[in-house]
Amino acid sequence: MNVHNIVARLLWSLGVIFIVVSTTFFLLQILPGDPVKLMMGDRVDPVTVEQVREKMGLNKPIIQQYIDFWLKLLRMDFGDSYQLKLPVIDQIQSASVVTLRLAFYSSLIAVIGGLLFGVTAAIFRGRWIDNLLMSIAVFGISTPSFWFALVLQLIFGLWLQWFPISGYQAPGAFVLPAFTLGLRYMSSLARLTRTSMLEVLSSEYLLAAKAKGVGSFRLIWLHAFGNALLPIMTFIGSSLADMMAGAILIEHVFSLPGIGRLTFDSLMSRDLPLLQATVVYLTVISVGIYLIVDFLALFIDPRLRIGGKRNVE
Amino acid sequence: MDKKDIIAKIDNLHIDIKTQAGIIQAVRGVSLDFEAHKTIGLIGESGSGKSMMARTLLGLLPAGGAITSGHIYYNNTPIETYTQRQWRNLRGKEIAMIFQDPMHALNPLMTIGKQLSEAIVISQKVSWKLAKIQALDLLKKVGLEATPERYHSYPHQYSGGMRQRIAIAMALSCKPKLLICDEPTTALDVSTQAQIIELIIKLQKEYGMAILFISHDLSLVSQMADEIAIVYAGRIVEHATTKEIFLQPKHPYTWALLSAIVHFQPKNEVLYTIEGSPPLLINPPKGDLFSYRSEYALDIDFQENPPFFEVSPTHRVASWLQDPRAPSVTMPKLLQKQIQILRSQQEGNFHE
Amino acid sequence: MLNKFTLVPKAPWPTDQVITQENLYKRAWKLLRKDPIALTSLILIAVLIISALFAPWIAPYDPNEQMLSKPLSQPSPQHWLGTDEFGRDILSRLIFGARISMSVALGSQFIVSIIGFWMGLIAGYMGGKIDRIISFIIQIFASFPYLLFAMALIFVLGPGLLNLFLALGLLSWAGTARVVRAQVMSLKHREFVDASWMMGASHYWIMTKHLFPNVLPSLIVLATMGIPNAIIAEASLSYLGLGVRIPTASWGQMIFAAKPFLQTFPLYSIATGILMMLSVLAFNLLGDRLRDALDPRLSGR
Numbered sequence: 001m002n003v004h005n006i007v008a009r010l011l012w013s014l015g016v017i018f019i020v021v022s023t024t025f026f027l028l029q030i031l032p033g034d035p036v037k038l039m040m041g042d043r044v045d046p047v048t049v050e051q052v053r054e055k056m057g058l059n060k061p062i063i064q065q066y067i068d069f070w071l072k073l074l075r076m077d078f079g080d081s082y083q084l085k086l087p088v089i090d091q092i093q094s095a096s097v098v099t100l101r102l103a104f105y106s107s108l109i110a111v112i113g114g115l116l117f118g119v120t121a122a123i124f125r126g127r128w129i130d131n132l133l134m135s136i137a138v139f140g141i142s143t144p145s146f147w148f149a150l151v152l153q154l155i156f157g158l159w160l161q162w163f164p165i166s167g168y169q170a171p172g173a174f175v176l177p178a179f180t181l182g183l184r185y186m187s188s189l190a191r192l193t194r195t196s197m198l199e200v201l202s203s204e205y206l207l208a209a210k211a212k213g214v215g216s217f218r219l220i221w222l223h224a225f226g227n228a229l230l231p232i233m234t235f236i237g238s239s240l241a242d243m244m245a246g247a248i249l250i251e252h253v254f255s256l257p258g259i260g261r262l263t264f265d266s267l268m269s270r271d272l273p274l275l276q277a278t279v280v281y282l283t284v285i286s287v288g289i290y291l292i293v294d295f296l297a298l299f300i301d302p303r304l305r306i307g308g309k310r311n312v313e
Numbered sequence: 314m315d316k317k318d319i320i321a322k323i324d325n326l327h328i329d330i331k332t333q334a335g336i337i338q339a340v341r342g343v344s345l346d347f348e349a350h351k352t353i354g355l356i357g358e359s360g361s362g363k364s365m366m367a368r369t370l371l372g373l374l375p376a377g378g379a380i381t382s383g384h385i386y387y388n389n390t391p392i393e394t395y396t397q398r399q400w401r402n403l404r405g406k407e408i409a410m411i412f413q414d415p416m417h418a419l420n421p422l423m424t425i426g427k428q429l430s431e432a433i434v435i436s437q438k439v440s441w442k443l444a445k446i447q448a449l450d451l452l453k454k455v456g457l458e459a460t461p462e463r464y465h466s467y468p469h470q471y472s473g474g475m476r477q478r479i480a481i482a483m484a485l486s487c488k489p490k491l492l493i494c495d496e497p498t499t500a501l502d503v504s505t506q507a508q509i510i511e512l513i514i515k516l517q518k519e520y521g522m523a524i525l526f527i528s529h530d531l532s533l534v535s536q537m538a539d540e541i542a543i544v545y546a547g548r549i550v551e552h553a554t555t556k557e558i559f560l561q562p563k564h565p566y567t568w569a570l571l572s573a574i575v576h577f578q579p580k581n582e583v584l585y586t587i588e589g590s591p592p593l594l595i596n597p598p599k600g601d602l603f604s605y606r607s608e609y610a611l612d613i614d615f616q617e618n619p620p621f622f623e624v625s626p627t628h629r630v631a632s633w634l635q636d637p638r639a640p641s642v643t644m645p646k647l648l649q650k651q652i653q654i655l656r657s658q659q660e661g662n663f664h665e
Numbered sequence: 666m667l668n669k670f671t672l673v674p675k676a677p678w679p680t681d682q683v684i685t686q687e688n689l690y691k692r693a694w695k696l697l698r699k700d701p702i703a704l705t706s707l708i709l710i711a712v713l714i715i716s717a718l719f720a721p722w723i724a725p726y727d728p729n730e731q732m733l734s735k736p737l738s739q740p741s742p743q744h745w746l747g748t749d750e751f752g753r754d755i756l757s758r759l760i761f762g763a764r765i766s767m768s769v770a771l772g773s774q775f776i777v778s779i780i781g782f783w784m785g786l787i788a789g790y791m792g793g794k795i796d797r798i799i800s801f802i803i804q805i806f807a808s809f810p811y812l813l814f815a816m817a818l819i820f821v822l823g824p825g826l827l828n829l830f831l832a833l834g835l836l837s838w839a840g841t842a843r844v845v846r847a848q849v850m851s852l853k854h855r856e857f858v859d860a861s862w863m864m865g866a867s868h869y870w871i872m873t874k875h876l877f878p879n880v881l882p883s884l885i886v887l888a889t890m891g892i893p894n895a896i897i898a899e900a901s902l903s904y905l906g907l908g909v910r911i912p913t914a915s916w917g918q919m920i921f922a923a924k925p926f927l928q929t930f931p932l933y934s935i936a937t938g939i940l941m942m943l944s945v946l947a948f949n950l951l952g953d954r955l956r957d958a959l960d961p962r963l964s965g966r
Contacts, residue, residue: 138949154927
């Protein structure tokens with residue numbers, strides 16, 4: 001991939017952010033309920049309502065509001081939230097600390113566990129360890145995370161009292177949430193990795209490497225793994241992006257004050273500035289993850305990096 | 314060389330492959346001797362089990378594949394019971410292989426230099442630095458520029474013919490005693506094919522290894538093989554020197570293969586063809602499996618498998634037609650005529 | 666003995682050695698019938714669908730009938746799984762919950778298959794600019810956390826069964842479209858399509874008579890594999906209060922309701938969760954087996 005492709009990829013990402021953010025903006029306009037009344041309660045006198053309306057620019061034509069919205073957004077100004085009357089950006093910041101930690105731990109579990117399980121199962125194809133790991137994986141993708149979270153809370157929180165079941169400050173607070181959130185993605189990644197690995201293991205270049213006398217460790221990790229990773233890179237990206245949304249449920253179950261919880265609460269209370277900001281946040285993070293994954297693929301695969309200009313015989 | 318310098322031999326080898334559909338009897342009793350400086354051409358249609366014979370010589374049978382009886386000897390030691398670790402000491406050190414499709418035989422994520430050096434490091438236990446020097450040397454030997462730029466480029470930057478040269482360099486890095494070529498030119502165009510064959514002949518002269526050259530192309534193999542073994546349905550049906558195969562073919566299947574060679578065929582005339590395709594070897598019926606496609610099938614062919622009949626000390630044929638009790642059958646007239654022409658033109662022109 | 670050595674006419678290869686080309690679906694069914702896991706999953710799914718269809722006759726109680734005298738009662742001969750916080754029979758609510766779960770899962774996958782098929786078909790068949798536009802849309806839909814958008818969509822549309830169909834169906838068709846597009850692109854230039862085109866068949870004829878039957882196995886597999894995700898998505902939305910309207914019984918909502926009684930009455934939550942897990946598991950396992958039997962190319966998914 002050359003400079004031209006990288007620029008195109010970046011532009012595409014910006015385009016996606018633009019489309020999603022704009023769609024949300026207009027979607028929120030058709031939400032039922034008057035924002036001012038939502039913000040100030042029903043018992044406000046009409047004069048004050050008008051004043052607030054004026055102040056917030058809600059009287060302007062929708063296109064004007066849309067332009068204002070983007071101008072503010074570029075200055076990272078999301079306004080104040082309706083409920084807490086605090087700057088949205090501060091709320092996002094404090095919630096994001098929690099969510100990013102949760103996402104970091106669970107993606108570690110998902111990616112490392114998934115790849116390790118998948119590779120191991122592929123190596124021992126058809127043996128008991130393969131069957132065991134794949135049974136775990138199929139249970140992993142079949143167990144609803146929010147229910148599994150409850151079961152773990154019951155066992156490890158209430159009965160054994162090893163880990164706290166809510167909050168985020170106590171030591172070990174992230175163990176159960178990260179595990180429940182990571183498990184599902186770990187399982188589907190393990191299944192995919194196994195398939196991809198099996199395909200590579202039966203390829204001719206791997207047979208050729210074996211014929212060269214390459215040892216099994218080197219064969220698996222140096223020759224096979226990179227090649228098996230390529231087709232599942234996009235899946236890893238979409239899993240990580242999906243995980244941000246999955247955090248909504250997990251943060252709900254474990255009462256973690258993260259972005260997911262904030263998104264849900266702002267949706268339920270129709271806190272438009274806050275909701276808009278969380279959507280922007282999640283979109284930017286997702287797009288960011290996709291970009292990172294794309295660049296990683298670029299790093300691994302020389303075919304993407306260097307053009308196929310053939311040396312002439 | 315008076316005394317035969319046998320490097321490896323396979324003796325009455327049987328290979329079964331377990332699949333979902335059933336057990337495939339891929340190789341059903343094959344014996345061959347591999348001699349230094351000599352090339353054996355192994356000819357057969359796809360599915361005849363020839364690739365399995367190649368892979369078993371490296372201990373690389375696919376999942377489900379196993380040797381059920383027979384032996385493989387290397388330096389007079391039976392090696393068919395070797396563990397993976399023992400195999401690894403042979404692979405890439407004593408026995409090397411070149412694969413069919415050069416487009417897929419190299420790791421796309423690794424520079425060709427690294428892959429070449431890796432083979433050298435593994436076989437000779439030298440440092441990577443030293444290996445790089447040798448690798449560049451090998452590149453030159455197989456007719457590629459020995460520049461650092463070449464060394465650091467990736468497989469996708471090369472054409473098929475060049476990749477096959479790299480694969481050959483890799484196989485030769487350990488100076489193998491036995492080189493297995495599994496249809497190394499099938500995926501290449503005709504002119505590149507000739508170059509690769511030339512290269513292999515040149516390198517054999519230099520290194521003196523035994524070569525097992527697998528192909529479905531009889532005329533191609535005739536350019537370089539000392540002996541040719543014709544394989545049908547997991548068995549050798551005719552085995553002789555190249556000259557004998559071309560000038561005194563005995564087996565109807567060999568007749569068919571010879572007739573199919575383009576330059577043998579006079580314009581607008583079909584010499585002799587066989588219909589159908591080789592059978593799937595799951596629970597095959599008894600007897601000679603070729604008889605189901607043969608114009609010259611005898612009653613006994615459907616009951617008993619033919620033994621080898623010796624035509625000359627270097628020529629054996631597995632066909633009941635060679636039995637003294639069998640009716641005398643001659644090859645198709647047109648093929649006879651062609652061989653006559655060949656005999657007068659090319660006497661002594663075969664690779665020997 | 667001598668007559669053994671006479672020339673005989675060519676004999677046909679023994680028939681039991683010939684592998685006949687069978688109908689794809691018949692062969693798949695033969696494979697599945699022999700597989701105990703696939704069979705168990707099928708039976709479980711059949712039980713689920715039957716109880717969903719005939720819930721009013723199978724459930725021992727009206728799922729919404731409140732017996733306030735006995736809230737949260739332990740399992741008994743009258744109430745096999747006990748009663749919930751309002752004294753409603755848990756077993757009956759689970760059976761009626763299967764109704765919601767199955768109809769949302771099947772309904773949304775029906776929508777997914779239709780949208781995914783047509784989008785993929787048009788993109789793959791037409792190619793060019795249309796293909797690029799549809800591919801871009803597919804990419805956008807595929808790359809965003811759909812649960813989040815489903816939440817927003819339900820919030821705008823309001824809770825309810827039909828809106829669940831729409832939200833889950835409209836947001837998760839991208840994967841199906843992508844597979845169909847790739848397959849149509851490879852089918853497009855096969856001889857039978859060209860031949861049909863030259864004989865004057867219309868685009869619509871080619872699409873429905875030639876392309877659809879070839880894509881159908883993949884569609885079946887993808888829909889089966891999409892059902893588990895839809896079940897979990899519906900339950901997740903219901904758990905968050907964005908599913909069907911209360912008091913209609915749904916599994917996700919029941920798990921939410923059981924949360925405060927986790928310690929005192931764990932059976933409430935565990936029974937609901939296990940039933941849900943089993944049904945998801947059954948579809949996942951069946952999906953895997955169906956894929957292996959009908960369309961092994963999809964195993965990269």
